[in-house]
Amino acid sequence: MGVTIKKIAEDLNLAVSTVSKALRDSHEISADTKARVFEYATKINYSPNPYASSLKGRRSRNIAVVVPEVSDSFFSEAINGIEEVAQREGYHVMIYLTHEDGKQEQAIVNDLGNGRVDGILISVAAGATDHDHFDDVKLPLVFFDRVREDIPSTRIVTNDYESGYNAVKHLISRGCRRIAFLSAFGGLNIIRYRREGYLQALKDHGIDVKNCPIVSCTNNESENLRILTQVLDHTERPDSIIGSVEKVTMQAYVACHELNLSIPVDIKVVGFSHLQIASLLNPSLTTITQPAYEMGRAAATALFKTLSKKKLDVVNEQIEIPSVLIERASTR
Amino acid sequence: MGVTIKKIAEDLNLAVSTVSKALRDSHEISADTKARVFEYATKINYSPNPYASSLKGRRSRNIAVVVPEVSDSFFSEAINGIEEVAQREGYHVMIYLTHEDGKQEQAIVNDLGNGRVDGILISVAAGATDHDHFDDVKLPLVFFDRVREDIPSTRIVTNDYESGYNAVKHLISRGCRRIAFLSAFGGLNIIRYRREGYLQALKDHGIDVKNCPIVSCTNNESENLRILTQVLDHTERPDSIIGSVEKVTMQAYVACHELNLSIPVDIKVVGFSHLQIASLLNPSLTTITQPAYEMGRAAATALFKTLSKKKLDVVNEQIEIPSVLIERASTR
DNA sequence: GTTATTTACGAAACCGTTTTCGTAAAATGG
DNA sequence: CCATTTTACGAAAACGGTTTCGTAAATAAC
Structure with missing residues (x-):
């Protein structure tokens, strides 16, 4: 339905592969061909099909955020921080709520393993009794606030x-x-x-x-x-x-x-x-x-740092961002 | 990397197409072949590659939620309702924050047109001056709370x-x-x-x-x-x-x-x-x-109703869910 | 017993992009 | 001027599913 590379190729009398390479600014394509392709592509408002790219490239540019709930101000602020970093990096944020239910968390995490997302940011459910559902996750995993210390991964915590x-x-x-x-x-x-x-x-x-x-x-x-x-x-x-x-x-x-x-x-x-x-x-x-916004940003930043590498192993480290005590009338 | 239909086909001495049809419970496949395939698939923990399916089927099973911010309790509760319906329907929720910025809203909505999502739930930014960036959106669009009345679409509002x-x-x-x-x-x-x-x-x-x-x-x-x-x-x-x-x-x-x-x-x-x-x-x-949770649910329900049809036109209607005045000490 | 139909499966095209490889033509080298 | 390299592009094979179509064998119809 949408405008594809094939259409551009036909209209410009070029091969599909040539157009693809031109759009990715490949060195094998001459400057004026690139210019022709770029111009026409923007003219007809071409936007690459993300599924085709993801299927071929094994990168979805999606990340998952798995949190217990979104109506807690800590999590909504954390999501705020995550989304900002993601948007800047050209990533898309998928959100999943566990409602503190370990079973549901497990189902969600399992469902994420098939490549829909490139990585997961998670704050674990309080009701998580079953402790093995992160073992077979092959995706980069970054925990924030509510972390699992027994799993090698990046953990963003507070003091x-x-x-x-x-x-x-x-x-x-x-x-x-x-x-x-x-x-x-x-x-x-x-x-x-x-x-x-x-x-x-x-x-x-x-x-x-x-x-x-x-x-x-x-x-x-x-x-x-x-x-x-x-x-x-x-x-x-x-x-x-x-x-x-x-x-x-x-x-x-x-x-x-x-x-x-x-x-x-x-x-x-x-x-x-x-x-x-x-x-x-x-x-x-x-x-x-708690520095919710900063923790969200830190978690997302850590994940994207991993995703930009060849080897998709999250470094096993813990980053601590301190909370601050703000005195008000309830303890005066 | 993951386990594919091809692998199942090889291991079971079947054609790829046979396995695919068996998994989708097609009537052209015999009961015992289906059983064999199902059993083996669950055994090796098969999960279909969402990009391959989406590429072929032109359905992503993703929806976008575009809101000004997430730290407002109205929006976080609405997201809560949306996510619940989506999870039940097997859809995935992508979240985008506009920070009340019309330009950013426009960029986000444009970026969504290439098929990454099947539909959009949106509550428009207060700072949206530019009024034409919904015209060329071909996806089903459902507005909630902050609606655009000049665009034919479903609108979930309160009184x-x-x-x-x-x-x-x-x-x-x-x-x-x-x-x-x-x-x-x-x-x-x-x-x-x-x-x-x-x-x-x-x-x-x-x-x-x-x-x-x-x-x-x-x-x-x-x-x-x-x-x-x-x-x-x-x-x-x-x-x-x-x-x-x-x-x-x-x-x-x-x-x-x-x-x-x-x-x-x-x-x-x-x-x-x-x-x-x-x-x-x-x-x-x-x-x-405001009935935030209910409005979120209603918006998601309306969208999924549209997505389940062949013709992807959102019905042009307005659904009103009343707010309630709750009296407390500030007006006593 | 011959023909028509159904059943159960396989081959292959296709979705849109990326990437490898091959190859004419052009540029370079001696 | 011939040999070699570079340049610029095209053909084709993936990626992992879905779907159409073809077809043997089994069954039904007469």
């Missing part, structure tokens, strides 16, 4: 351990001694590191760990509210909360509002988040803000 | 006029008489309709329009803060604000905070938004919540 540590340090400096940690659903590494940083900081500052509950949240909002209410609704309650992901932090806000606990008077809150409107919350939220 | 009207009605019922309308950047239809609903409601309720400024916001945050401060920082200021998009509503919050105006005592605010955390804002925000 989760340190951030957990700093959150505690910050709360202690505000007089807190009963610091709760809200663990997110699933067994994600990033949560584990944040928790370990939290625990180490408690230890280093001589805080009694017995008063510092680690609350395991689920993937269900109302269930979490029930759990949080249970933790907060008694006199021995914590004097501060660290939300390990955006969602549970928001749920902690809801629980405090419902229990008429005043933030930051009755309880202080700091949350891992990327919300640009954290400052507009009631009260404005002290956040550990 | 913008009515919502603008209802926002005013709600504020009037709360005693407001000096109602400001914050227009968003660009000449979007949706903003115009919301504004027209706003104006009609003022008229119908006998409100003096002179006290109801229409504030033209820009695409620049600090510039908007300057403008908003100018509007709010005097005694004759409005007693209420309608934010026509999420961003300017949030900026109005910031401006009020900076000017120490108490919401809702000094000024009431209602905003077009999809924020799930609107209830956590300071104070919780009365929103006109």
Whole structure:
């Protein structure tokens, strides 16, 4: 249907191969033939069929972005960064949502192996129990934020351990001694590191760990509210909360509002988040803000660096971009 | 590299065409041959090369989603809906961000014409001045939210006029008489309709329009803060604000905070938004919540309906999914 | 038992591009 | 002026499927 090389060749009395080479600026084609071809091609608005090129060249110029969800501000900002780099490099971005479901993640990743994309950027699902579905992926793989450390690949992370540590340090400096940690659903590494940083900081500052509950949240909002209410609704309650992901932090806000606990008077809150409107919350939220945009850019850049090589092996390295603690009213 | 039909054919002593037909469950292949092929194919984990199929069949099973940005909660929720439908239908979603830039939108749409995708879902950029770059698009096109009415295509919209009207009605019922309308950047239809609903409601309720400024916001945050401060920082200021998009509503919050105006005592605010955390804002925000997820689903469904037909013409119709006004503390 | 039809498969063309290889003509070398 | 290299192009074979068409064998029809 569209205008093809064949049509150009016929109209210009040239061979198909000549036109193809001219368009790719081959040295075997004379300057004026190239000029003739270019001129005519732009005139009739020629655009190469991507499938033919991909079929022959084994390059699709597509990349896949596999994330748990897109309505989390961290992921949407990361996608923003990824898309910018991709567009500049002439790549196309395909997006897949796992909804934190390991099975679905597996199905998606498997489906990607047939050449539809040249590489994958992924932040793994929290509900990924099955741990072998990356083994037979032959595509270059770059993990960002939620990484798999047992797989040789590039990993773009933030300083989760340190951030957990700093959150505690910050709360202690505000007089807190009963610091709760809200663990997110699933067994994600990033949560584990944040928790370990939290625990180490408690230890280093001589805080009694017995008063510092680690609350395991689920993937269900109302269930979490029930759990949080249970933790907060008694006199021995914590004097501060660290939300390990955006969602549970928001749920902690809801629980405090419902229990008429005043933030930051009755309880202080700091949350891992990327919300640009954290400052507009009631009260404005002290956040550990992850460099989502930069992590997206870094992940995409790492992938394209690999794709530009002959050998499609992602270098096995870890790139850390630090988060920053932004103090607001919730810990004042 | 991967396992191909040819390999299956050789290993099973069949012709390539036989294998192809068997895999597509053709009636010309006997039941036991089909069984043999299926079994072997699954055993060696065969997956068809999408480029070969697309090249021959002129179907890519890809669709493009072109949106201004992904960090706006409306668009991220819409993408969520789109992706769900697409995944169910076996389609792949390519995402493109225009950053409200008409030129970039044009470049993206042009680049999509060569068959990389089978159809396009688009919400047009606010900065689209050039109005002819959809004319030569031969792909099925479905607009959602920000539509182009002069182009025959399916349009998924919400009741913008009515919502603008209802926002005013709600504020009037709360005693407001000096109602400001914050227009968003660009000449979007949706903003115009919301504004027209706003104006009609003022008229119908006998409100003096002179006290109801229409504030033209820009695409620049600090510039908007300057403008908003100018509007709010005097005694004759409005007693209420309608934010026509999420961003300017949030900026109005910031401006009020900076000017120490108490919401809702000094000024009431209602905003077009999809924020799930609107209830956590300071104070919780009365929103006109657009059915983002449903609009995404509807847009994708309409597109796939077209793609399943022989004739690839999108029906020229408009589907309206109503928004709902959710009352919260900002207008109490 | 002969002819007509159906069944089950294979050969080959095709989708649009890239790439290898072959080869006249032109340019260069001695 | 003849031998060799370079230049500029064309023919054809891929890439991995799908689809049309042809055709033996099996079955049905009469």
